[in-house]
Amino acid sequence: MRRARTVPIQGHGNKAYCATEDDDLIPPGMRLLLNSFAPRQIKAIESDYDATAWETAALGLLTNEDAGTKISFKKNAPVEQGTVFHLKVKEGHGLMPGHVELRAGALNMGSPNVDITQRIPPAELSAPHTGVHNVHRLYLSAAFRLLFGESLGNNTGVGALIVSPLGEILAWGKKSSAHPLLHAETSALLMYGENLPRGARIYSTLKPCKMCRAAIEHFSTDDDFLSYYGQDDPTNAATGGDVTKYVLMASATSVGERPIWADNKKGTDIRLRTSVTQNLNNNFRSERDRQWNLGIIDFIKDGGKKKNQTMLRTAADYLEVKQRKYSDPKLSDLHNKNVEKCLDHIAQVMTQLGIPLPPRK
Ligand SMILES: [Zn+2]
Known part of the structure; x- marks a missing residue:
């Protein structure tokens, strides 16, 4: 005790x-x-x-x-x-106090059964593949989509998902304004309520801060997790971190998994393409040059900064782009079974959360 x-x-x-x-x-x-x-x-x-x-x-x-x-x-x-302290416990979840309104939940929707833990060296990206290097951006896009869920409290600044090594979304979380320690990642972890399964993947829209990294490591089994994120946080809250465990989804050439592209240059050499991540990072840095005390969360939430909101929307809508691709029989040669299974699972979860994708035709 x-x-x-x-x-x-x-x-x-x-x-x-x-x-x-x-x-x-x-x-x-x-x-x-x-x-x-x-x-x-x-x-x-x-x-x-x-x-x-x-x-x-x-x-x-x-x-x-x-x-x-x-x-x-x-x-x-x-x-x-x-x-x-009388620790009030939410029904079904052993870890959270009852007084705080969490923007998070645990899910139990079944597994797509796709091993998403395989990694492909960047040099082999053009070789025939199982599709798994493509699924990470689907989950990352789903995390961005949480920001736009009206029923989930709209854009609170950060969204995160906990995903099993077989592609099942286990819990979701958004930053809560109700408590300074309830970030997207900690909220999702608290709602999941158990040690993470070996090989768990965490997808965050923003680089996990030092506190969330400590929480992820606290819940992980033998540090056998990998965390992907879609926007860098150069502020003191998030500096440092093991770059082999916390992976910025910025460029396919650096990490082996493809990011969400911001441009429309399909077929172009990937080294020449721009990712949503690169754009968000550049926008934040140039905005902070003008306002030295601009916080990263305020930057993300500020609807007045149109180019930034457009980028967030591009990231969130990437799932819809995939839905269209997988609806089009003319593109069936390009359809990949593993990607399709993950996409179907994510679509089910998004429906459950009240932010459904357009139906597959
Ligand atoms: Zn955090």
């Missing part, structure tokens, strides 16, 4: 106490932070264990976003029971 106790800033409520079993996936300090309506007002977390990487990163994020935040994590402090 591990215990932790928060020490809030004077005048801001009672001390809170949380104990969890050693095999609880969420460490107690993390539970206290997630259960707090105002985690930045906590002064200290006292515990009888070392801070996990996830907790350290979460505290770093809170401080990074607001320099006035000062939460210390003290190990070996005597833990006396203060106010016990």
